[in-house]
Amino acid sequence: MNDDQLMTAVRESFADVRSATxxxxxxxxxxxxxxxxxxxxxxAAVGATTAAGVAVAVSLAMPASxxxxxxxxxGPLATSHPASSSGVRLAAWTVARQTDGNIKVTFREAxxxxxxxxxxxxxxxxxxxxxxxxxxxxxxxxxxxxxxAFWPFGPTTGPLSGRSSFHHAQSAFTSPYALVIDxxxxxxxxxxxxxxxxxxxxADNFQLNVNxxxxxxxxxxx
Amino acid sequence: MGxxxxxxxxxxxxxxxxxxxxVLVSVGDxxxxxxxxxxxxxxxxxxxxxxxxxxxxxxxxxxxxxxENISRWRRRRREVAVPDPGKFADLPxxxxxxxxxxxxxxxxxxxxxxxxxxxxxALRVFLDLDTERTAEVLGVSPSxxxxxxxxxxxxxxxxxxxxxxxxxxx
Numbered sequence: 001m002n003d004d005q006l007m008t009a010v011r012e013s014f015a016d017v018r019s020a021t022x023x024x025x026x027x028x029x030x031x032x033x034x035x036x037x038x039x040x041x042x043x044a045a046v047g048a049t050t051a052a053g054v055a056v057a058v059s060l061a062m063p064a065s066x067x068x069x070x071x072x073x074x075g076p077l078a079t080s081h082p083a084s085s086s087g088v089r090l091a092a093w094t095v096a097r098q099t100d101g102n103i104k105v106t107f108r109e110a111x112x113x114x115x116x117x118x119x120x121x122x123x124x125x126x127x128x129x130x131x132x133x134x135x136x137x138x139x140x141x142x143x144x145x146x147x148x149a150f151w152p153f154g155p156t157t158g159p160l161s162g163r164s165s166f167h168h169a170q171s172a173f174t175s176p177y178a179l180v181i182d183x184x185x186x187x188x189x190x191x192x193x194x195x196x197x198x199x200x201x202x203a204d205n206f207q208l209n210v211n212x213x214x215x216x217x218x219x220x221x222x
Numbered sequence: 223m224g225x226x227x228x229x230x231x232x233x234x235x236x237x238x239x240x241x242x243x244x245v246l247v248s249v250g251d252x253x254x255x256x257x258x259x260x261x262x263x264x265x266x267x268x269x270x271x272x273x274x275x276x277x278x279x280x281x282x283x284x285x286x287x288x289x290e291n292i293s294r295w296r297r298r299r300r301e302v303a304v305p306d307p308g309k310f311a312d313l314p315x316x317x318x319x320x321x322x323x324x325x326x327x328x329x330x331x332x333x334x335x336x337x338x339x340x341x342x343x344a345l346r347v348f349l350d351l352d353t354e355r356t357a358e359v360l361g362v363s364p365s366x367x368x369x370x371x372x373x374x375x376x377x378x379x380x381x382x383x384x385x386x387x388x389x390x391x392x
Binding site: 006 | 243
């Protein structure tokens, strides 16, 4: 068997290996990639500004202390969303209570983590939100003997769902924009930790994470 | 759908299987390879205007998938284990009984190669890249590519001939 024959044999042995992923799914996932990059850009900018000792001013569309139940949609205005250039200012994130009691969080930029944290807590969701690239060190992973409690995503298996699929559901929120929280499905003693990870500026390594954590005053506020 | 999207669609349909095979050779796990390739294609789609100008977009996808594999390993702070080659070698032959699409003996022989040699084989065999392009993708010299490929072929031949002898004796 010469070299060409050997390589041909190797190539042919993989002939039945075929990608099963449809084009539509790839295109949909590319929107997630664009979203991650936009988040990365904002956090990189925030990091640079903070390093210079300049406070980052985030305009609040509505008082963050009002719960979503009494205020259908609210959130801070985006600081650099592309729509801003056309005169339309979209919120960096919005929190809205839906008719079924679920709470929908729509992300556009990783800005005003404290405002989002206060808003979620006011709506009865124990939450820790950080957009600094680091987790709140006071938060501990939620553990339970019930497997469902480990799996926070999906309408039938946990308190969280999104508009599209999650490619690594246990740690990475990869829906393009929306996270839906069912507060009644949160296990007792559990809260949510929402944070961004990766290297700011390195868009492809950046992602928004949502985890179940043990509720505590230091982590989730209660 | 604009012309740019159509271009990506055409590229995806033409390259997705080859890219999956190339990444599978490198990482050794079918599910992981599929996930990495999907992510890499999604990034290619998101940056198609730039990626389409690349001299070998399929090589860009494979390189991106392999980089993502390394990034995930770093994020998780634990090793992404390459399956034990013996696990594949012990499986039945590629007659449909193993449930694997690849002859487990060939997969075992490939997984027995050092990572760089597997990557060279993947790019040369499945993407049909020449030595210079393979060297560019991997960030090594052309002479290193030739050396890796020669060693890989030698090792594969030894393994597969050894298997052939075992079969003929049994």
